[in-house]
Amino acid sequence: MGSHNVLLIGGGGREHSIAWKLNQSDLLGKLYVSPGNPGTDIIGENVQIDTGNFEKVFRFVNEHQIDLVIIGPEKPLVDGLADYLEDKGIPVFGPEKAAAQLEGSKEFAKEFMKKYEIPTAEYRTYSSDQFDDALAYIVNRNKFPVVLKADGLAAGKGVFICDSKEEAVKRFQQFSEDDTLRKASGKVVVEEFMEGEEASVFVISDGFSAKTLHHAQDHKRIGEGDTGLNTGGMGAYCPAPVLTKKIMERVEAEIIQPTITGMQLEECPYKGILYIGLMITDEGPKVVEYNCRFGDPECQAILPSLKNDLLDLIICTNEQRLDEKEIQIDDEYRCCVVIASGGYPVNYEKGKVIKGLHDIDSEALIFHAGTSRQNGEIITSGGRVLNIVGHGNTLQKAIDHTYENVKLIHFEDAYYRSDIGHKGLKYNR
Ligand code: AMP
Ligand code: GLY
Numbered sequence: 001m002g003s004h005n006v007l008l009i010g011g012g013g014r015e016h017s018i019a020w021k022l023n024q025s026d027l028l029g030k031l032y033v034s035p036g037n038p039g040t041d042i043i044g045e046n047v048q049i050d051t052g053n054f055e056k057v058f059r060f061v062n063e064h065q066i067d068l069v070i071i072g073p074e075k076p077l078v079d080g081l082a083d084y085l086e087d088k089g090i091p092v093f094g095p096e097k098a099a100a101q102l103e104g105s106k107e108f109a110k111e112f113m114k115k116y117e118i119p120t121a122e123y124r125t126y127s128s129d130q131f132d133d134a135l136a137y138i139v140n141r142n143k144f145p146v147v148l149k150a151d152g153l154a155a156g157k158g159v160f161i162c163d164s165k166e167e168a169v170k171r172f173q174q175f176s177e178d179d180t181l182r183k184a185s186g187k188v189v190v191e192e193f194m195e196g197e198e199a200s201v202f203v204i205s206d207g208f209s210a211k212t213l214h215h216a217q218d219h220k221r222i223g224e225g226d227t228g229l230n231t232g233g234m235g236a237y238c239p240a241p242v243l244t245k246k247i248m249e250r251v252e253a254e255i256i257q258p259t260i261t262g263m264q265l266e267e268c269p270y271k272g273i274l275y276i277g278l279m280i281t282d283e284g285p286k287v288v289e290y291n292c293r294f295g296d297p298e299c300q301a302i303l304p305s306l307k308n309d310l311l312d313l314i315i316c317t318n319e320q321r322l323d324e325k326e327i328q329i330d331d332e333y334r335c336c337v338v339i340a341s342g343g344y345p346v347n348y349e350k351g352k353v354i355k356g357l358h359d360i361d362s363e364a365l366i367f368h369a370g371t372s373r374q375n376g377e378i379i380t381s382g383g384r385v386l387n388i389v390g391h392g393n394t395l396q397k398a399i400d401h402t403y404e405n406v407k408l409i410h411f412e413d414a415y416y417r418s419d420i421g422h423k424g425l426k427y428n429r
Pocket of ligand 2: 232233294
């Protein structure tokens with residue numbers, strides 16, 4: 001057993017995969033996960049800390065001799081948990097509040113990109129007292145689709161792609177009427193629609209040096225063929241063949257480096273995982289969004305491909321020694337399929353008994369998300385329930401391996417997309 005006691009914050013599939021990867025490190029001492037899930041409980045110890053209460057987190061860290069806090073989700077980062085703990089001398093992996101604004105405020109991100117000439121969609125921002133002007137701008141536009149975005153965090157529900165003037169007006173009115181959206185969108189960003197294929201790049205940075213970990217493609221919509229409502233993500237695969245070596249060189253030169261340097265110049269160096277959502281347009285790669293964390297479910301596909309010791313990388317990041325490290329990724333394709341409760345992302349039932357968890361083959365991985373343990377059984381307790389990750393030396397083999405195992409898992413009303421990864425097959429990989 002190593003000497004580094006870690007507190008990992010979060011309880012989704014992403015955090016299970018982080019816990020699984022940390023557990024392979026010789027440097028790991030005791031691992032606590034808050035709130036965790038039945039998957040993380042087997043690896044470390046689940047603890048229930050009210051992570052919205054920073055003082056309680058600090059107290060736990062002190063009482064349990066925690067050497068490092070890893071923050072999985074965006075909310076505690078945007079709320080400033082990293083700042084609070086670092087002020088008290090606790091090493092944290094995750095950006096400080098000012099840097100997390102890259103995800104926490106769309107307006108901040110857009111202004112930042114404009115200032116540092118990072119390619120992204122043209123935009124205008126309107127504050128709530130300028131909503132009449134925003135409406136007039138939308139009504140007078142002739143170019144659709146147009147994209148409307150709430151400024152703040154809106155749990156994936158703050159972005160509307162409007163195909164017509166009528167839809168844009170209707171959606172815009174929701175910004176002024178819907179309570180949650182209004183809270184998130186004291187301001188609204190009106191953005192040009194970018195045509196192209198989406199992909200995500202994951203970067204680790206110590207504020208000064210930045211290294212690309214890997215890239216992936218997510219499947220955000222609930223329905224086959226990318227139809228229906230947006231979700232947290234129904235599946236992912238890596239690597240993303242659309243990101244050829246040539247495109248990645250442009251991403252690094254035109255997007256990653258200027259972002260890291262820009263954040264230094266803004267005096268909020270970016271430390272942690274930076275997730276860059278890209279649109280690969282005819283003009284080249286452009287930023288759709290920044291996130292200040294790993295993607296879920298992209299993380300579940302990426303971490304099994306990473307050959308480096310994750311804890312060692314994180315420690316080097318915190319000691320500003322990332323430049324010493326070379327990121328090593330294996331040659332495999334990986335596919336992650338999310339099994340959800342029927343009805344997600346709207347209404348769904350919980351408490352369904354899950355069968356088949358022990359039937360999957362030894363090469364496939366299960367990462368828990370919305371599950372609980374009850375009377376010795378694992379039951380569903382959320383919308384996205386489980387993540388199954390398979391692999392292969394071609395994308396097709398990775399997809400086949402994943403679905404062979406997905407089919408072994410059963411619970412009432414289980415739902416999954418059967419086309420995860422298919423959009424990558426056109427590249428013949
Ligand atoms: P965001 O929360 O900004 O990532 O937006 C959610 C999703 O909306 C993205 O993953 C894209 O699929 C889509 N999207 C956002 N902005 C644009 C844009 N300017 N052009 C095209 N699609 C967009
Ligand atoms: N999979 C999308 C996200 O984590 O935001």
